[in-house]
Amino acid sequence: MLIVQKFGGTSVGDLERIANVAKRVAKTKDEGNDVIVVVSAMSGETNKLIGYAEHFSSSPASKEMDMLLSSGERVTSALLSIALQEMGYNALSMSGRKAGIYTDAKHSSARISHINTDNMKQRLKEGNIIVVAGFQGITEDDNVSTLGRGGSDLSAVAIAGAMGADLCEIYTDVDGVYTTDPRIVRNAKKIEKISYDEMLEFASLGAKVLQNRSVEMAKKLNVNLVTRSSFNENEGTLITKEENIMEQPIVSGIAVDKNQARVSLRNVKDEPGIAAKVFSKLAENDINVDMIIQNVGHDGTANLGFTVPENELESAKDIMDKLNAAENLEFDSNIAKVSIVGVGMKNHSGVAGTAFTTMADNNINIEMISTSEIKISMIVDEKYSELAVRALHEAYELDKA
Amino acid sequence: MLIVQKFGGTSVGDLERIANVAKRVAKTKDEGNDVIVVVSAMSGETNKLIGYAEHFSSSPASKEMDMLLSSGERVTSALLSIALQEMGYNALSMSGRKAGIYTDAKHSSARISHINTDNMKQRLKEGNIIVVAGFQGITEDDNVSTLGRGGSDLSAVAIAGAMGADLCEIYTDVDGVYTTDPRIVRNAKKIEKISYDEMLEFASLGAKVLQNRSVEMAKKLNVNLVTRSSFNENEGTLITKEENIMEQPIVSGIAVDKNQARVSLRNVKDEPGIAAKVFSKLAENDINVDMIIQNVGHDGTANLGFTVPENELESAKDIMDKLNAAENLEFDSNIAKVSIVGVGMKNHSGVAGTAFTTMADNNINIEMISTSEIKISMIVDEKYSELAVRALHEAYELDKA
Numbered sequence: 001m002l003i004v005q006k007f008g009g010t011s012v013g014d015l016e017r018i019a020n021v022a023k024r025v026a027k028t029k030d031e032g033n034d035v036i037v038v039v040s041a042m043s044g045e046t047n048k049l050i051g052y053a054e055h056f057s058s059s060p061a062s063k064e065m066d067m068l069l070s071s072g073e074r075v076t077s078a079l080l081s082i083a084l085q086e087m088g089y090n091a092l093s094m095s096g097r098k099a100g101i102y103t104d105a106k107h108s109s110a111r112i113s114h115i116n117t118d119n120m121k122q123r124l125k126e127g128n129i130i131v132v133a134g135f136q137g138i139t140e141d142d143n144v145s146t147l148g149r150g151g152s153d154l155s156a157v158a159i160a161g162a163m164g165a166d167l168c169e170i171y172t173d174v175d176g177v178y179t180t181d182p183r184i185v186r187n188a189k190k191i192e193k194i195s196y197d198e199m200l201e202f203a204s205l206g207a208k209v210l211q212n213r214s215v216e217m218a219k220k221l222n223v224n225l226v227t228r229s230s231f232n233e234n235e236g237t238l239i240t241k242e243e244n245i246m247e248q249p250i251v252s253g254i255a256v257d258k259n260q261a262r263v264s265l266r267n268v269k270d271e272p273g274i275a276a277k278v279f280s281k282l283a284e285n286d287i288n289v290d291m292i293i294q295n296v297g298h299d300g301t302a303n304l305g306f307t308v309p310e311n312e313l314e315s316a317k318d319i320m321d322k323l324n325a326a327e328n329l330e331f332d333s334n335i336a337k338v339s340i341v342g343v344g345m346k347n348h349s350g351v352a353g354t355a356f357t358t359m360a361d362n363n364i365n366i367e368m369i370s371t372s373e374i375k376i377s378m379i380v381d382e383k384y385s386e387l388a389v390r391a392l393h394e395a396y397e398l399d400k401a
Numbered sequence: 402m403l404i405v406q407k408f409g410g411t412s413v414g415d416l417e418r419i420a421n422v423a424k425r426v427a428k429t430k431d432e433g434n435d436v437i438v439v440v441s442a443m444s445g446e447t448n449k450l451i452g453y454a455e456h457f458s459s460s461p462a463s464k465e466m467d468m469l470l471s472s473g474e475r476v477t478s479a480l481l482s483i484a485l486q487e488m489g490y491n492a493l494s495m496s497g498r499k500a501g502i503y504t505d506a507k508h509s510s511a512r513i514s515h516i517n518t519d520n521m522k523q524r525l526k527e528g529n530i531i532v533v534a535g536f537q538g539i540t541e542d543d544n545v546s547t548l549g550r551g552g553s554d555l556s557a558v559a560i561a562g563a564m565g566a567d568l569c570e571i572y573t574d575v576d577g578v579y580t581t582d583p584r585i586v587r588n589a590k591k592i593e594k595i596s597y598d599e600m601l602e603f604a605s606l607g608a609k610v611l612q613n614r615s616v617e618m619a620k621k622l623n624v625n626l627v628t629r630s631s632f633n634e635n636e637g638t639l640i641t642k643e644e645n646i647m648e649q650p651i652v653s654g655i656a657v658d659k660n661q662a663r664v665s666l667r668n669v670k671d672e673p674g675i676a677a678k679v680f681s682k683l684a685e686n687d688i689n690v691d692m693i694i695q696n697v698g699h700d701g702t703a704n705l706g707f708t709v710p711e712n713e714l715e716s717a718k719d720i721m722d723k724l725n726a727a728e729n730l731e732f733d734s735n736i737a738k739v740s741i742v743g744v745g746m747k748n749h750s751g752v753a754g755t756a757f758t759t760m761a762d763n764n765i766n767i768e769m770i771s772t773s774e775i776k777i778s779m780i781v782d783e784k785y786s787e788l789a790v791r792a793l794h795e796a797y798e799l800d801k802a
Contacts, residue, residue, distance in 0.1 A: 015456045052480055055416045057487040067494045068479035071472035078469035079453055086458040093468045
């Protein structure tokens with residue numbers, strides 16, 4: 001098998017941890033696999049360098065930032081190669097450029113355009129373990145670029161896709177994806193397998209294991225992704241095609257996102273296109289509107305409500321104040337979004353019914369609802385959110401094996 | 402004018418110092434010059450990375466060490482570029498590769514083979530200040546290489562040579578080259594101009610301002626080299642062709658090297674080629690023999706003496722013990738080499754006479770002597786070395802303007 005293993009900043013956070021990573025990589029090689037390793041900068045390094053740059057400029061040129069920040073991953077890749085060589089393995093480090101990772105010229109948040117795999121293939125064939133500096137690539141005009149947040153995950157997934165790897169393992173400090181946050185529900189279970197689409201929902205609903213960009217790329221390139229811990233030997237969670245998951249549970253997990261705020265416009269002015277004006281102004285200002293409800297009150301006046309990330313509420317307030325679109329404006333950041341995710345609900349009715357019944361049984365008012373094929377999201381008062389998660393987790397029997 | 406300015410690790414040792422370097426570079430640019438800057442890693446960084454590597458291996462692969470260590474200079478070059486951009490200058494960083502510095506494949510101590518100046522020329526023409534990561538280049542097969550000790554100086558001199566720069570300024574924490582060590586002679590004077598050959602003698606005699614390799618390259622490429630301090634505005638010392646120095650003093654300075662040891666073989670065995678055997682064994686073991694004397698005693702037996710660097714004395718002892726070349730072996734590390742350097746002595750007699758008279762007047766015994774066209778070196782008891790330096794400094798009137 002060809003396995004791509006990616007180790008994040010915490011996993012390579014100090015020299016002892018790098019030594020542990022070397023052992024794990026060696027074990028994978030010993031088991032008869034070809035191995036490509038992708039590494040992040042040692043934790044703290046990137047922030048240190050950003051701090052240095054900010055000493056000089058509040059908005060340093062992204063091209064120079066890429067030159068600066070790409071050094072951290074180079075360091076880790078060289079150190080891990082040295083550790084592997086000392087253990088008797090043929091290993092070599094590669095910068096993003098040497099690994100053939102080409103990107104567009106959008107420095108500091110570049111997108112991978114293609115990967116020239118010749119060098120990696122040749123070096124693998126010679127029996128080497130390849131250690132690639134993650135997070136970075138090279139532009140067509142030969143300048144180093146970086147991929148933005150979660151960039152090393154992207155490097156790993158893109159390499160796995162381009163090389164046709166059998167598996168892409170993303171090592172972090174958590175064991176995998178859980179049916180819900182174990183800090184809220186003590187008997188939350190680790191999910192063995194989950195589909196790309198479910199994982200995308202979890203990621204956008206606030207689960208911090210993987211970023212959407214990486215999961216989307218894995219889905220597109222059909223890469224079998226495993227997220228697992230570098231600090232133990234536990235099996236992680238496999239993220240794969242729906243077809244690869246034999247026994248699909250109806251509901252896979254419950255997500256909760258407390259960083260939500262609600263904006264309510266009561267008695268919206270009776271002007272044509274007023275709602276369009278509201279949302280286009282928000283879009284212009286890069287404010288991410290999530291859920292929207294609109295209804296007509298008993299007296300014929302319209303009400304409009306929507307949610308935004310909590311840290312964008314202040315900007316949303318400013319825009320609403322200026323827009324003067326309704327008689328009455330209300331803002332509420334004490335809300336949370338509780339979501340039920342499961343591809344199984346596509347083929348099963350009654351999933352939503354169970355959710356609403358559970359909420360009613362616990363006297364939790366549902367303020368807003370939105371659904372997709374594989375997800376039901378409900379806005380509730382933040383103080384009831386943990387109760388809601390626990391009740392739903394039990395109602396869908398997610399604590400059972 | 403095109404000026405190459407090189408700033409060493411101490412000069413870019415922290416963010417404030419980098420900011421000061423930016424001001425100095427900007428001033429040079431404002432004065433109407435084109436500027437290429439060459440930077441070292443921030444002081445301490447390279448040693449930190451070496452320590453990391455040594456955690457994993459006592460002899461890490463030099464290729465991986467080059468990947469590891471080259472990151473430090475990249476960081477400084479990006480930071481200095483950001484600082485300059487913030488001040489409103491067009492600046493950009495370049496790795497050794499981007500600057501077109503090609504080397505042989507002797508990783509960790511590579512030699513520059515040639516410089517492709519196209520990129521630098523183009524970017525200068527566009528009005529940019531170029532900030533090159535020193536100490537590094539790229540091999541013909543596209544792997545990053547480093548140049549070994551003093552590598553950033555070499556980068557600067559090589560770039561100055563290839564670009565036909567008018568001046569190559571090497572900034573350190575000292576003001577320039579002095580007539581002798583100011584800690585020994587308080588009224589030692591800074592030398593305004595000195596020839597390449599004299600500087601080579603000073604460098605090999607223990608003056609730590611510049612390394613021989615850089616001076617040799619400057620001589621070969623005919624680069625006007627200035628060594629000066631980055632911490633003040635004092636003029637430094639210009640190292641240039643002999644012809645460029647109008648008023649050549651007879652003696653330029655006095656050097657002292659206390660890190661010398663002497664090996665004496667008394668009653669050397671009467672075998673053909675015994676001396677050759679001694680020196681070839683030492684050479685095989687990479688021991689640098691400096692001065693040699695051989696004489697025949699009153700009773701017809703031969704004595705042989707030579708000096709080695711103090712830290713190679715133990716190895717020399719081992720070799721001598723095994724070789725069994727003489728009846729009597731003596732080792733003495735309490736010696737020092739005091740040298741008088743000056744191109745002027747080529748055309749002036751009496752320089753050596755003054756030296757010997759001065760030593761005699763001070764009752765200092767000269768144990769060994771060696772001379773070249775522009776240098777007289779004397780081995781003396783270490784405890785008299787400072788007295789010797791002071792007396793010679795006065796005798797040649799080096800304290801006079």
